[in-house]
Amino acid sequence: MTAARAVLLTRLTASIEAKRALLSDPDRIAAFEAIADVVVATYKSGGRLYIAGNGGSAADAQHLAAEFVSKLARDRAPLAAEALTVDTSILTAIGNDYGFDAVFSRQIEGKMTAKDIFLGITTSGNSRNILEALRTCRKLNIRTIIFSGGNGGLAAEEADHCLLAPSEITSTIQEIHIIFAHALCECVENAMFPLRST
Template sequence: MNYIQTLKDNLQASIAAKQAFLNNHQQQQVFQSAVEMLVDAYRRGGRIYIAGNGGSAADAQHIAAEFVSKLAKDRAPLAAEALTVDSSILTAIGNDYGYDEVFARQVIGKMRDHDVFLGITTSGNSQNIVRALEECRKKQIKSIVFSGHDGGKVNALADYCVIASGGETATIQEIHIVLGHTLCGCVEAELFK
């Protein structure tokens, strides 16, 4: 088997997806608005809570770490939390209320005025992200979602749904991490001039 060709094919798919997003001015404007909203939330004393499943759960932790530690420059920490890391909370909610509720219950219990929820879902249809967004709506908590394909169910629920280009989960996730790094970098640059 030619593994080099597989690598080249994957790199080409990644480049094509990123090029498509680079040319998608509508999604860039959605991202711009999401950054502005998050900067405003931090200025008002809010924090970001991030959630996803599988690889997107790992991305949630990765992005939270960039906010709390740093991305590009030494600065004070920014309050951020991945809702994917407390195994006792996740298993208790999953056992008592079902997996669809693992993020919604945390939104209800943890999030306050000026906080922002960031959901990450390649399909846009992850039911636990949908439920979290429904609770955000009830509590009037601002929300951002990184999605893929046509945006899925979350497109109608989030305040800002940034839809990544790409037909495969892997390429969508690659754009999601660029979006996460850029979101953090923009907030960092704005708040620590």
């Protein structure tokens, strides 16, 4: 077996095992259901979704915001969502003036209200700027969700809702997070724009 084949098979096996573990875990499924319900309720009450993460999770935040604002799989009206990872002037100004730990919390203070909901994506659960974001949300009575992995780290204690990928491997956690994100968007689409039978 070549080294490349061994890596691919290892990664595929880890991904399949994590998905099987998720399928057979009623607590994680229930946590997802609760998150879907609270996001739907947020939109029905006129709120917005704000998302943040670092590195690959920053890309996932942008990916999810795009699915909400544009569409996932069918035409419908846009849903208000914003990734707090995209404005380089804001990120560098806050980072320079207040430090990198404040790049999300400062935006939350300026943009979000108690009608909105925050989704933090952190594979470790210990990203300091995500933890600061969660603490700021708590002060402002803003509901919070975390997508993480492993035991959820410190973020699992700070968030109102926590959904954990059943893995300790960063790349596998990120794969599961995309499944969470797509499924969440689909649930919200279905609730907000139900298909009409003819």
